[in-house]
Amino acid sequence: MQILLNGELHATDAKTLSELCARLGFAEARIATAVNGSFIAASSREATKLAEADEIEILAPRQGG
Amino acid sequence: MLTLYGKPFTSRLLLGTARYPSPEALKQAVKASATEIVTVSLRRESARARTGQGFWGLIEELGCRVLPNTAGCRTAKEAISTAAMARELFNTNWVKLEVIANDDTLQPDLFGLVEAANVLVAEGFEVLPYTTEDLSAAERLVAAGCAVLMPWAAPIGSGQGLINRDALKTLRAYFPDIPLIIDAGIGTPSHAAEAMELGYDAVLLNTAIAEAGDPAKMAEAFARAVEAGRLAYEAGPIEPRDMAQPSTPVAGTPFKVDHAS
Numbered sequence: 001m002q003i004l005l006n007g008e009l010h011a012t013d014a015k016t017l018s019e020l021c022a023r024l025g026f027a028e029a030r031i032a033t034a035v036n037g038s039f040i041a042a043s044s045r046e047a048t049k050l051a052e053a054d055e056i057e058i059l060a061p062r063q064g065g
Numbered sequence: 066m067l068t069l070y071g072k073p074f075t076s077r078l079l080l081g082t083a084r085y086p087s088p089e090a091l092k093q094a095v096k097a098s099a100t101e102i103v104t105v106s107l108r109r110e111s112a113r114a115r116t117g118q119g120f121w122g123l124i125e126e127l128g129c130r131v132l133p134n135t136a137g138c139r140t141a142k143e144a145i146s147t148a149a150m151a152r153e154l155f156n157t158n159w160v161k162l163e164v165i166a167n168d169d170t171l172q173p174d175l176f177g178l179v180e181a182a183n184v185l186v187a188e189g190f191e192v193l194p195y196t197t198e199d200l201s202a203a204e205r206l207v208a209a210g211c212a213v214l215m216p217w218a219a220p221i222g223s224g225q226g227l228i229n230r231d232a233l234k235t236l237r238a239y240f241p242d243i244p245l246i247i248d249a250g251i252g253t254p255s256h257a258a259e260a261m262e263l264g265y266d267a268v269l270l271n272t273a274i275a276e277a278g279d280p281a282k283m284a285e286a287f288a289r290a291v292e293a294g295r296l297a298y299e300a301g302p303i304e305p306r307d308m309a310q311p312s313t314p315v316a317g318t319p320f321k322v323d324h325a326s
Contacts, residue, residue: 006109026110026112029115030118030154031110032150032153033150034146034150037142039146039149039150039153042153058110059107059147059150059154060107060115060118060120060121060154061105061107061117061120061121061154061155062105062116062120063081063083063085063091063105063106064083064105064133064134064136065081065083065084065104065106065134065136065222065271065272
């Protein structure tokens with residue numbers, strides 16, 4: 001399955017958002033997620049199924065003004 | 066004492082965390098500024114670089130209250146989603162709400178800003194909107210439930226100072242009870258002092274310190290300027306006059322012949 005991960009094409013067979021995060025090494029990481037433009041809370045990642053062409057954002061803290 | 070959403074602060078200087086030459090320079094600047102609130106952002110995390118994980122450690126070291134921004138968002142929807150992610154990531158209801166209209170001026174999109182503020186306040190956020198000096202936008206933001214306003218002095222990173230001073234004075238006069246923070250466009254400590262002399266409650270800046278030759282020294286300079294400007298405001302500055310007025314008493318001036326007697 002092809003998804004858009006942080007704006008780039010990404011092939012994965014992860015079934016859920018939490019599975020995708022774990023495969024990327026983010027299981028314990030300080031991240032926040034969105035699917036198709038909407039925020040998905042950490043507690044809802046397990047229940048969030050992924051589909052072809054989903055647009056996933058995985059964000060983390062960064063310097064800002 | 067500065068109070069923002071019920072929280073008291075001693076320092077009236079808020080600091081951005083971007084564009085410093087090194088993490089160490091950021092730490093030193095935060096220390097020298099005595100700031101209690103720093104702004105941060107959220108950006109895409111790469112599985113390889115994991116940049117954000119390291120930055121989170123640095124933020125914790127700073128020991129300041131964190132004010133996440135929605136920088137770069139071009140629509141209310143983007144800003145709302147980003148704010149929700151920030152709330153979870155930084156464990157705070159505070160958000161520096163930015164909805165940007167134009168890449169050249171980084172001017173706030175006031176329509177999107179008001180729309181996003183309404184939604185976020187309803188969702189329990191404490192919104193600090195990055196806005197302009199526009200009065201009607203300020204009224205809408207306050208009506209939406211924003212208890213703090215953050216008008217720009219000049220475009221972000223431009224360092225031009227208070228380019229619309231009269232409008233900023235008017236805004237201050239219109240909203241005597243709302244904390245007003247000048248956010249963006251400050252270049253030198255004199256600009257910050259000027260804003261504080263006008264009665265602004267605080268100043269938020271980043272580039273002017275981060276890109277200074279010696280960020281820590283400039284942070285100290287800004288801290289003193291903000292304090293001096295606030296003291297001056299509280300002391301009550303004189304009004305400018307068109308003509309000279311001698312400060313030395315005129316009565317008893319020597320070598321003068323009093324023709325009246």
